[in-house]
Amino acid sequence: MESYLLKNINLPDLKLLKTALDFGAYNGFLKCLDSYSPKDVVEEIEASGLRGRGGGWYSTGQKWNSLKRVKNKPAYFCCNCSEGEPGSFKDRLIIEKNPHLLLEGVAIASYALGVNTAYICVRGEFTEATEILKKSLTDAKAKKLLGKNIHNTGYDLKIIIFRTGGNYICGEETALLNSLEGWPATPREKPPYPAEAGLYGCPTIINNVETVSNIPYIINNGVDWFSAIGCRECPGNMLFSISGHVKKPGVYEIPIGSFTLREIIDQFAGGPNNGHSIKAVIPGGGSSGFLSQKELDITMNPDSLKKIGSSFGTGSIIVMGDQADIVKMTRKLAKFFRDESCKNECEICKKGSIELTYHLLQIEKGEGKSENLSKIHKTIESMKDGGICAMPQTASSVIKSALQRFPHEFNNKIANKVS
Amino acid sequence: MSKINTVQKEKIHKILKYYPDNQSALLPILFYLQDENRYLDDMVLWELCEILDMNFQFIKDVAEYYVMLRTQPVGEKLIRVCTNVACTLCGSEELVEYMEEKLRIKVGETSKDGKYSLFTAHCLACCNNGPAIQVNDKYYKHISRKDIDRLLETTDAK
Incomplete structure (x- = not known):
């Protein structure tokens, strides 16, 4: 079993450009600039079978191919580092420990997509990661690995490190774009998809940190190497x-x-x-x-x-x-969806998540009745069709999964309720 | 007296150069002014809307929308305790109660001496080190009651 993403992650100086270069940083990007056309890179990534690690699992190559270029309008690339999914802490690790890998991945993606301005949107809470990334960017620009006329090839790439406002919804692609444009981060109605009309109405591709971090390795080691790792449908x-x-x-x-x-x-x-x-x-x-x-x-x-x-x-x-209180953990997630519901007018998301949190808390406290449980079931049903984004649907299926698998945990709390 | 000084104005204009329009620079500028003032006071926002030629209420709405921006005064040390699933499994709720007791405040409040503000957070992406907290921007991992005692003493001394 070969490790590549975390292979040198514990080297204390890996975030320094000199050390990163010793371990091959930017080789993939320079290889692209020297011997690949942008189209070659897109084809390579598509052939590799790489799928997006941000949770959607779409084919990265197909996503890149969906970019609809418009005459006289630039295209943008955006790397989504708004890691806010409860339980996820891998993206922060990459940014803090191996920032040049991320920058190289962004550079390759931007070159492939004909982009001259790319954004790296880092979650507001990740102050240290943001500073590390900014310093790495400055160092790489000083070495002409990024910025203007990279490696004297004539290719320009401006990368902007953007700190998001921290809300969970900033991880949703179109909410992230609204945030970049200075609006409150709320999901947009789709279509149009960002690949047609994204940032400032221009075609935009958004990829997650881990997805982007795979790209330099695919370019360096080739499609056959990558396809042989993992499984056929998801290498x-x-x-x-x-x-x-x-x-x-x-x-x-x-x-x-x-x-x-x-x-x-x-x-x-x-x-x-x-x-x-x-x-x-x-x-x-x-x-x-x-x-x-x-x-x-x-x-x-x-x-x-x-x-x-x-x-x-x-x-x-x-x-x-076995020591965990499933009702409490279910309520925690309902509260999470309630607190992270955005400013959009999707009544079902706001109202539904408030209802779910309230009834689950009653049960958790030992004050619940069977009516609380039936109201939870009713709310789950009402949320399953979703709103502008998938959040209500997700909240509904998360709570449902707990009720389906652990009905006794809920029923016991109701049966033993404090009278 | 002007709430945004000349040096800060220069920095704002520097940030503006990175973005295609003023609105796109709004968040970076708000973060900058917050770092300078600890929170975004209405007077600062009024002056900012003049500089950016934007509507005051719009700027205020944006500032109020994002969890990392603050429009109310906060203590010198802003404590964020992660209370999502992984950290709750490691005892973060009990930790919040302990801090409320120790600081004699509730979540969302600031201690009377203005030193500490206590907030909870939805996942700080530090789930392998729960319970995790952030004091201002610094992460503290595997926090126990003893650590809280020590931490509040150390931050007191600073």
């Missing part, structure tokens, strides 16, 4: 963020589709804490919902999880031991 390694009741929480680089969820928890994260067994697992971040311990033998790839109504999301695994 490459994935950075799994593992947290909760496990012995060794952390970020692990694992080939997609090569291990079951149980194997990942046991073999990489050391298994559940001593003296405890697993009760529930969130397999792909807060938006993916709950799985029970009976479902842990599922192979970890986006398609297999989709089949059982769950989601691979950002590969963020939160393990809950």
Whole structure:
């Protein structure tokens, strides 16, 4: 099993340009500038089968190919570093430890898409990461690896590091674009998709940090190398963020589709804490919902999880031991969706998430009645068709997954209620 | 007296050069002014709308919308405690209660001496080190009650 994304991550100086260059940083980008046309790069990425790691799992090559160029209008590239998915902490790791990998990936993507201005949108809370990235950008520009007339090839690339306002919704592509234009971050109605009319109405491609970080390796090592890692439908390694009741929480680089969820928890994260067994697992971040311990033998790839109504999301695994209070964790997620509901006029998102949080809290406190539970079911139904973005739908399916798999946890709290 | 001084005005104009229009520079400028003043006072926003030639209420709405921007005064040390699933599993809720007790404030409030403001956060992307907190911009990991005692003493001393 070959590690590439995290191979040198623990080198203390990897964020320094000199060390990064010693380990091959920007070689992929210079290779593109010297011997590939932009079209060649797009073809290479499409042939590699790379799929977006931000949770959507679309083919990166197809996304790039969907860019609709408009005469006299520039195209933009945007790297989404608004990592806010509960349980995900891999993007912050890449930015803080290997910023030049990210910058190189952004540079290759921009070159491939004919972009001369790219944005890296970093979550507002990541102050240290933002500073590291800004310094790395300055250093790379000083060496003519980025900026004007890169490596004397005539190619110009201006990269702007943009700090987002921190709200979860900034991770939604079109909300991110609104944020970049100085509006409150609210999702836009689609179509048009950003690839047609994105930033300032111009064609725009948005890719996640981990997706972008795979690109230099694909260019350097070739399509055959990349396609041989992971599984056919989803090649490459994935950075799994593992947290909760496990012995060794952390970020692990694992080939997609090569291990079951149980194997990942046991073999990489050391298994559940001593003296405890697993009760529930969130397999792909807060938006993916709950799985029970009976479902842990599922192979970890986006398609297999989709089949059982769950989601691979950002590969963020939160393990809950037998000591966990499922009702409380469900309420926590409902509260998360309530607090992160945006300024848009989707009544169902605002009202539904308030209702869910309220009724779940009643049950959690031991003051719930069966009517609270039926109201939760009714609200889940009303939210399942979604609003302008997928948030109400996601909230609905997350809460539903807990009720379906752990009905006794809710019923017990109602039965033992304090009278 | 002007709330935005000459040096700050120069910096604002420098930021504006990076963006195609004034509105796109709004967030970076608001972050800059917040760093300078700890929060975005109405008087600062009034002066800013003159500089940017933008509507005051629009700027205020944007400032109020984003969780990382503040339109109300906050303490010298702004504490954010992650209370999402992973950190809750590691005991962050009990930690919030302990801090409320110790600082004699509720979440969202500032201590009487103006030193500390306490907030909760939805996932700080530090889930492997829960409970995680941020004091101003610095992360603190695997926080216990003892760490809180020490942390409040150290930050006091600064």
